[in-house]
Amino acid sequence: MVTPLLELRDVCKSFGATDVLTDISLRVHPGEVLCLLGDNGAGKSTLIKILSGVHQPTTGRIEANGEAVVFRSPRDASTHGIATVHQFGGTFPLMTIGRSFFVGAEPTKWRGPFRRFDRKFAGGIAVQEMQSLGITRVTDGDRLVGGLSGGERQALAIARAVYFGAKLLILDEPTAALGVKEAAHVLRIIMQARQKGIAVVLVTHHVTHAMTVGDHFAVLIRGALAADFRKGERSREEITDLMAGGEAMAELEAEIESYTKEGQL
Amino acid sequence: MTTTHVAAPPKPRVAAPSGMSIGDLARRPETGALIGTISVFVFFAIFGGGQFLSAGGAASWLNVAAELGIIAIPVGLLMIAGELDLSVGSVLASSSMTVAIVSGYWGAPVIVGIVAALLLGLVVGFLNGLLVTRTGVPSFIVTLATLFGLSGLTLGLSRVITGTTSVALDPGPQAKQLLGTLVAGKFEVAIFWWIAAIVVIGWLLHFSPWGNWVFAVGGDKESARTTGIPVQGVKIALFTASAFGAAVVGVIQSILYNSAQVANGQSFVFNSIIAVVIGGVLLTGGYGSVVGVVLGTLTFSIVSQGIYYTGWNSDWAALILGVLILAAVLMNNTFRRMALSYAPRMKKKG
Ligand SMILES: Nc1ncnc2c1ncn2[C@@H]1O[C@H](COP(=O)(O)OP(=O)(O)OP(=O)(O)O)[C@@H](O)[C@H]1O
Ligand SMILES: [Mg+2]
Numbered sequence: 001m002v003t004p005l006l007e008l009r010d011v012c013k014s015f016g017a018t019d020v021l022t023d024i025s026l027r028v029h030p031g032e033v034l035c036l037l038g039d040n041g042a043g044k045s046t047l048i049k050i051l052s053g054v055h056q057p058t059t060g061r062i063e064a065n066g067e068a069v070v071f072r073s074p075r076d077a078s079t080h081g082i083a084t085v086h087q088f089g090g091t092f093p094l095m096t097i098g099r100s101f102f103v104g105a106e107p108t109k110w111r112g113p114f115r116r117f118d119r120k121f122a123g124g125i126a127v128q129e130m131q132s133l134g135i136t137r138v139t140d141g142d143r144l145v146g147g148l149s150g151g152e153r154q155a156l157a158i159a160r161a162v163y164f165g166a167k168l169l170i171l172d173e174p175t176a177a178l179g180v181k182e183a184a185h186v187l188r189i190i191m192q193a194r195q196k197g198i199a200v201v202l203v204t205h206h207v208t209h210a211m212t213v214g215d216h217f218a219v220l221i222r223g224a225l226a227a228d229f230r231k232g233e234r235s236r237e238e239i240t241d242l243m244a245g246g247e248a249m250a251e252l253e254a255e256i257e258s259y260t261k262e263g264q265l
Numbered sequence: 266m267t268t269t270h271v272a273a274p275p276k277p278r279v280a281a282p283s284g285m286s287i288g289d290l291a292r293r294p295e296t297g298a299l300i301g302t303i304s305v306f307v308f309f310a311i312f313g314g315g316q317f318l319s320a321g322g323a324a325s326w327l328n329v330a331a332e333l334g335i336i337a338i339p340v341g342l343l344m345i346a347g348e349l350d351l352s353v354g355s356v357l358a359s360s361s362m363t364v365a366i367v368s369g370y371w372g373a374p375v376i377v378g379i380v381a382a383l384l385l386g387l388v389v390g391f392l393n394g395l396l397v398t399r400t401g402v403p404s405f406i407v408t409l410a411t412l413f414g415l416s417g418l419t420l421g422l423s424r425v426i427t428g429t430t431s432v433a434l435d436p437g438p439q440a441k442q443l444l445g446t447l448v449a450g451k452f453e454v455a456i457f458w459w460i461a462a463i464v465v466i467g468w469l470l471h472f473s474p475w476g477n478w479v480f481a482v483g484g485d486k487e488s489a490r491t492t493g494i495p496v497q498g499v500k501i502a503l504f505t506a507s508a509f510g511a512a513v514v515g516v517i518q519s520i521l522y523n524s525a526q527v528a529n530g531q532s533f534v535f536n537s538i539i540a541v542v543i544g545g546v547l548l549t550g551g552y553g554s555v556v557g558v559v560l561g562t563l564t565f566s567i568v569s570q571g572i573y574y575t576g577w578n579s580d581w582a583a584l585i586l587g588v589l590i591l592a593a594v595l596m597n598n599t600f601r602r603m604a605l606s607y608a609p610r611m612k613k614k615g
Binding site for chain 2: 052074075078084086091092093094095099100102103104105106108115116117142143144146147
């Protein structure tokens, strides 16, 4: 079997006395989309923060390409090619597209003490990278990020990660606040990244979105890995129930329906 | 940390540049400030008459602007990075007392006093930065504590050492020439130091790659940290710069007036914030410009000095300033919203 890009072995995480994650073992492979599913408070964001170096596991270990690694900071994780996009794109609303794209890796022109930020180059690359992800409405690198739509911001953050050579892209609910069309754009961008051989970890509460792009699914229930399966191994109903934390959604839906009927009487 | 690119710039489909349009102007952070400066200038040119417009009139507000500006520019940078510095008033007082005590009371060469005073500024600023970044206590509180603590320390030490709260200083011709003379009998030499600060810091913020970090740190600290830029280092450097600016003005005042008082400089605490905010810097960080801060400083000085040329009671100056602050901030908000929603009209691809 090929060595996974990143592997978690028996990872536990507690904050003081509360155990948030227990014995999580997971593998992330290049060119695959891993969907991380689970109810509110199941521990998805915490798991992602461990992958991206924000938190350290209490016990257990992380391996990158078969070797044990410790991520002490987001910076450590990003040197291993791990890029995380937080819910609102994690970008700078009042900076221009070009400037925010290159924060921390500013392109420069001229030499010596007059070395200066190359605004044209930065804006040009940022716009080009976004357009290559199909965001053709953005044509001006001097626009402010805060003026972009939610989907465009996600695209900007993903474009940035891809441009700087991310091998693993972590997306925490990237479609949460988006309309149907924008969400579809983001899903397409995820598929484009996957095609380039990038591994994607996707957190979503949306069954359809998960089933559209996912190759591999991991379900967390109260911090434990309740199910770990591949595309096509479970039905839509089973996945929905798992995402709801293991309760039968059908019963709940039937109950909701009974209220609707009562209302109509 | 920075990369020099080798690839030729790409040619994506970008909006065709069409010179300076209304849209371009609206999305600059200093547009509101420019309107403010022009408005108050015209206002006092009308009501202040020829006296206000004369060289003497110009000198009166330029001198105020220069001293305020040397402090306001680094304070503005700090605000862009999302932090406040209220301690500048006490830093100014302590540095002006330091140069007066070291070189006036103890009689050391004036250069020793100047270096000691500037070092004091650097140390206080560094400590401010260290305290804010290490403890996570808001800079408003930390620098408020420094403002009071340092002011008490200055008063206490001055009394212990000299027995008074006011110390005379004979700076000698060279120091006087460089820091405390009046050019053409009217214009403080500080004006030239202010211009130098504008050029250097303007370059750093808007053209050097490092300036990008300042905006990123103030725009979103967490995102900035994940990109790997040294957020704490940037903040410490900016706190140090802001206290250094205040120390420079303290030295300039001592040398200009040949004496120092412990109560000097407290007006700069609020005035620097007023200048910066009128200049279009967002109080919560992430947005602003050096040109804007310069314009805000000019607006403040024109109002505070212009009132004397109108023949009205100068008591009204503070009222005008109060109204002006509110109007300026509302206008800056409007322009910022315009900048956010601004998108160039797509040109047909040629
Ligand atoms: N820093 C922390 N200290 C203490 N408890 C925490 C901390 N971070 C998270 N938790 C707890 O861990 C649990 C899991 O939180 P987490 O944010 O990972 O859930 P999630 O699966 O992302 O939920 P959602 O779908 O609502 O985003 C929650 O009960 C939360 O209260
Ligand atoms: Mg979450």
